[in-house]
Amino acid sequence: MKQKAQPSRFTGIVSRYRFYPIGLGLAVLGAFLIRVIPQWDKVFTDRGVMFLGNDPWFHMRLADVMMENFPWLMTIDPFRDGGGTYNPLLTYMIAMPGQIGLNYEVWAALLPAILGALILVPVYFLGREIFNSRGIGLFSAVLVGIMPTELLHRSQLGFTDHHVLEVLLATSVILFLVLSAKRGQLRYMILAGVSLGLFSLAWNGFLIMLPIIMIWLGGMFIYNYWTDKSSATLVKTVAITGSITTLMFLPYYLVAPLPSTYIVALLVFTAMPLMLHYLGKLRDRRVFIGSLVGATATGLLIVALALPGVFEQAISLTIRVFIPGAGFGTVSEVKPTNFPLIISAYGATFFLFVGGIVHGIVTKKAGALVIVWTVAMFAIMIAERRWGYYFVVPAALFSTYFLWVMLKGLSSDARIGAAGVLALIVLIPAVAGMYGTVTTADSMMTPEWHSSCAWLRENTPEPFSNSTEAYYLRELDKEPEYEVMSWWDWGFFILREGHRVPVSDPGQRSVAESAEFLVDGVGDPEYVILGDHRNIYPAFEVWLGRTPTPDSIYSSYYYKLYFMGDPDRYTLVHQEGQVKIFERRDNEEIY
Numbered sequence: 001m002k003q004k005a006q007p008s009r010f011t012g013i014v015s016r017y018r019f020y021p022i023g024l025g026l027a028v029l030g031a032f033l034i035r036v037i038p039q040w041d042k043v044f045t046d047r048g049v050m051f052l053g054n055d056p057w058f059h060m061r062l063a064d065v066m067m068e069n070f071p072w073l074m075t076i077d078p079f080r081d082g083g084g085t086y087n088p089l090l091t092y093m094i095a096m097p098g099q100i101g102l103n104y105e106v107w108a109a110l111l112p113a114i115l116g117a118l119i120l121v122p123v124y125f126l127g128r129e130i131f132n133s134r135g136i137g138l139f140s141a142v143l144v145g146i147m148p149t150e151l152l153h154r155s156q157l158g159f160t161d162h163h164v165l166e167v168l169l170a171t172s173v174i175l176f177l178v179l180s181a182k183r184g185q186l187r188y189m190i191l192a193g194v195s196l197g198l199f200s201l202a203w204n205g206f207l208i209m210l211p212i213i214m215i216w217l218g219g220m221f222i223y224n225y226w227t228d229k230s231s232a233t234l235v236k237t238v239a240i241t242g243s244i245t246t247l248m249f250l251p252y253y254l255v256a257p258l259p260s261t262y263i264v265a266l267l268v269f270t271a272m273p274l275m276l277h278y279l280g281k282l283r284d285r286r287v288f289i290g291s292l293v294g295a296t297a298t299g300l301l302i303v304a305l306a307l308p309g310v311f312e313q314a315i316s317l318t319i320r321v322f323i324p325g326a327g328f329g330t331v332s333e334v335k336p337t338n339f340p341l342i343i344s345a346y347g348a349t350f351f352l353f354v355g356g357i358v359h360g361i362v363t364k365k366a367g368a369l370v371i372v373w374t375v376a377m378f379a380i381m382i383a384e385r386r387w388g389y390y391f392v393v394p395a396a397l398f399s400t401y402f403l404w405v406m407l408k409g410l411s412s413d414a415r416i417g418a419a420g421v422l423a424l425i426v427l428i429p430a431v432a433g434m435y436g437t438v439t440t441a442d443s444m445m446t447p448e449w450h451s452s453c454a455w456l457r458e459n460t461p462e463p464f465s466n467s468t469e470a471y472y473l474r475e476l477d478k479e480p481e482y483e484v485m486s487w488w489d490w491g492f493f494i495l496r497e498g499h500r501v502p503v504s505d506p507g508q509r510s511v512a513e514s515a516e517f518l519v520d521g522v523g524d525p526e527y528v529i530l531g532d533h534r535n536i537y538p539a540f541e542v543w544l545g546r547t548p549t550p551d552s553i554y555s556s557y558y559y560k561l562y563f564m565g566d567p568d569r570y571t572l573v574h575q576e577g578q579v580k581i582f583e584r585r586d587n588e589e590i591y
Contacts, residue, residue, distance in 0.1 A: 020134045024124050024141060031145030032117035036110070036157045038438040043158035047450055049105040050443040054506040056108075056160040057445070057492040059090060063104060064496070066095040068472040075256040078464070078476035079501050081483075083509050084257060089201040090162045108160045115164040116155025119393070120145050122171045127397050129178050130370055136400045143396035143426070148433030149345045150333075150388035156441055162203050163389055169199040171393050173209060174373055180237040181369065189237045193244025200249040200266075207262065210269045212376050213238060216369040221276045225288065231280060235273040242270030268299065275299075333386040341385060347429035349399045356398030359405055366398070374398065399426070445493060448577035452529060453497035455574050455581065456484065460527060463501045471499045485517055485525035487533060487540070494529065515543040521557030528570060528582040530562050 043050055051057055062085055065074045073088045093111065098104030120141035127137030144151070155164045176192035179185070200206040217238050224231040246266040253263050275295055282288045342350050357374060360366035366374075374394035381391040403422055410418055463480040464470035480501040484494050491505025503525060504514040516522040518540045533540075537558065538548040546552075553559050560566055562580060570582040 020124075020138055023138050024120065027138065027142050027145055028117045028120050031120055032113055034146070034434065034438055035113035035116055035152070035155055039157040039441060042442060043109050044106070047447065049109050050158065050445050050450070051109065051160055052156060052158040052441060052443050053154075053161065054444065054489060054492050056158065057496040058505070058507075059086065059094070059160050059162070060105065060108060061492070061496040062086065062091045063094040063098070063108060065472055065474060066091050067098050067104060069474050070095055070099055072474060073255075074474045076475070078473070078478075079471070079480070079495050080505065080507070080509060081479070081501070083507060086162060087201050087204055087256075088252060089198060090160075090165055093165075094160070109158045112155045112159045112161065112164045113157050115168050116151065117145070119151070119155075119164070119168045119171060122168070122175045123393055123396065126171065126175045126178065126393075127400065129175070129182065130366055130397065131401050131404070133404060136397070136404055139403070139423075140396040140400040143349065143400065143430065144392055146427075146434045147346065147349065147392055147396065147430045148437040149392040150386055151392045152434060152437050153441065154389055156438060158443065159441075163386075165202045166199065166205075167389055167393065169195050169202055170209060170390065173199060174369065177213070177237060177241070177369055178367060181234060181367070184233040184236075186240075189240040190244065192237065193241040194248070196241055197245040197248030200245055201252060204258070204262070207265050208376070208380070210265055212373050213241070213369070214269060214272055216372050217273060217276070219372075220368055221280065222292075225280055226285070231276070235277045235280075237273075239270065239273040242266065242273070246270055271299075334384045337382050337385040337388065344433070345388060346395060346399075347433070348425050349395060349430070352399035352402045352426070353395045356400075356402030356405070357394075359402060360398060365401075370394070370397075444489070445497070446577075446579075448579040449490065449493055449531070450497060451576045452574065452579040452581060453493050455576070456494065456498035456500050456527070456529070459574070460484075460500065462499075482526040485514060485523070485528040486530060487514055487518065487536070489536075490529070490531075500527075511543055515540045518558040519544060519546075519556050521560075524569075524584060526584050528561065530558065530580055530582075532562070532578045533558065 039052070043052070051060065061077075061079075062074060066072070071092075073091060074085055076082050077085055090111075094104055094108045097107045123144050124134075124137040124141040127140040128134050131137075146152070151164070151167060153159070154161060172195040173192055176188045176195055179188040180192055196206070196209060199209065217234060220234055221231045223229075224234070246263075249262070249266060252258075276292075279288060279291050279295065282291060346353070357366075357371070361371060377387070377391040377394055380387040403419075403426070406422070407419055461481070462468060462470060463482060464476060464478060465481070470476060483501045483503045484498070485503045486494060488502075488504040488506055488508065488511045491502035491507075491509075494500050494502040495505065503517075504510040513523065517525065517528075534553060537553045537556065540556070540558065541548040541552060557566075561570060561582065565572065568585070570584055572580055573583045574581040
């Protein structure tokens with residue numbers, strides 16, 4: 001008699017703890033490592049922590065100030081001429097570990113990779129809940145972790161910005177709303193509210209989630225009313241979500257210079273399920289429809305009369321998301337997403353996504369909330385390529401779902417081979433694109449720019465009455481005595497590393513003023529810091545509403561000052577490689 005084979009130790013571990021949690025853990029770890037290892041030596045240098053991109057330098061500026069004033073945050077930045085700051089959640093996440101002794105710069109550099117890897121967790125559970133398949137959830141999570149999309153780019157080591165945090169929280173909101181709708185449990189409703197509340201503290205564009213949820217609520221409520229189904233769980237879910245979000249956002253709203261649009265939108269969002277609850281008691285369908293239309297129109301009229309600026313602000317915010325201003329068109333991340341860009345980021349996955357979303361709608365396999373969310377994320381991604389970091393989640397979910405649909409109809413023997421082939425078709429381009437993304441990213445803060453900003457800090461006057469402490473103050477009741485001219489791309493470098501006030505910055509503040517100086521020589525800034533900007537010079541003229549020609553740069557003031565000099569107006573006082581710092585002639589007596 002043959003003895004029964006004993007399971008190996010590995011088999012026992014897998015059996016005990018189950019394959020999918022282990023697979024998810026490995027996927028999260030892998031996603032973290034591919035975001036960290038290729039960038040390690042580029043970010044952690046002998047010059048300090050060199051963050052990627054532009055905006056991370058301003059986030060670190062906010063963290064610097066909070067480290068000196070914890071727990072109080074800065075809502076108006078005197079080094080930006082009283083310009084606004086970012087919503088505070090990421091700043092607290094950076095500064096709090098610093099308060100207990102951790103190196104907050106190192107922690108801040110690691111944070112986007114940590115958050116990017118953690119996104120895989122709600123993706124897995126969302127796939128499991130929507131399609132009732134842990135396999136779909138796990139493969140979707142793997143795709144989110146490796147596809148060469150905006151999310152991968154912005155979740156690398158050193159890209160310390162709020163975008164990755166947005167995606168984690170937005171995905172969590174959808175997950176907990178789905179769980180609430182399916183199971184009706186209070187804990188999921190509370191978690192949905194907390195997630196949306198944290199989202200509101202992470203990014204002021206959190207309002208984009210409100211119409212998605214409201215469309216879902218309104219559509220499902222009317223459907224349930226017409227089919228005599230209860231909407232009690234639906235109404236309770238959104239009411240609790242809105243109430244918690246409003247309470248979490250309100251303290252920040254009271255101290256920050258935000259338009260009333262935000263609080264009005266949250267109040268309308270929270271009131272909507274309550275209104276529908278009472279309208280649902282009307283049994284005459286004609287009365288119900290009339291009351292619904294009347295209540296909506298009355299609410300809009302009250303808001304319009306009581307807060308006439310709200311509609312204008314709401315329209316402005318909507319246009320800003322979908323149709324950026326003319327100057328923003330010079331910024332690559334806000335340009336529309338065309339088909340070649342979609343293919344380069346998603347490859348065959350995009351075609352699978354199309355099949356999956358169509359199949360999900362036709363068969364009603366995907367819930368209404370997920371469909372509305374997916375369509376909205378696709379629309380904003382087409383409008384501006386940067387929103388691809390939102391779209392990657394539904395793209396991974398529906399493409400994996402369609403793979404499962406295609407394999408489901410095959411025999412068990414054919415299914416194994418077909419699964420392998422389809423997985424390779426999806427994974428090989430994704431891995432190749434991932435490798436290109438993580439190995440080619442470099443810090444915009446070159447050694448020349450870093451040294452030049454350090455020179456500014458050490459060799460130019462303090463912008464606020466020679467006070468070296470001004471940089472760390474939350475509030476300052478005075479204007480800067482001078483500003484440093486450069487193109488907006490480098491404004492946050494000048495601010496954070498130079499401790500000086502830039503004329504313009506990546507927040508698009510006073511960009512036209514910079515363009516007028518660089519193109520026409522209009523203005524007399526005390527200091528000018530420039531690099532070899534020949535490749536981006538056309539953007540200078542675009543900001544002024546002009547059409548640049550191949551030769552227009554040669555008649556610009558930028559070309560004259562940088563390449564030939566203007567001794568009548570400016571003196572070259574410092575140069576690091578291609579970066580030059582000029583001082584206005586009437587300031588020379590300070591040396």
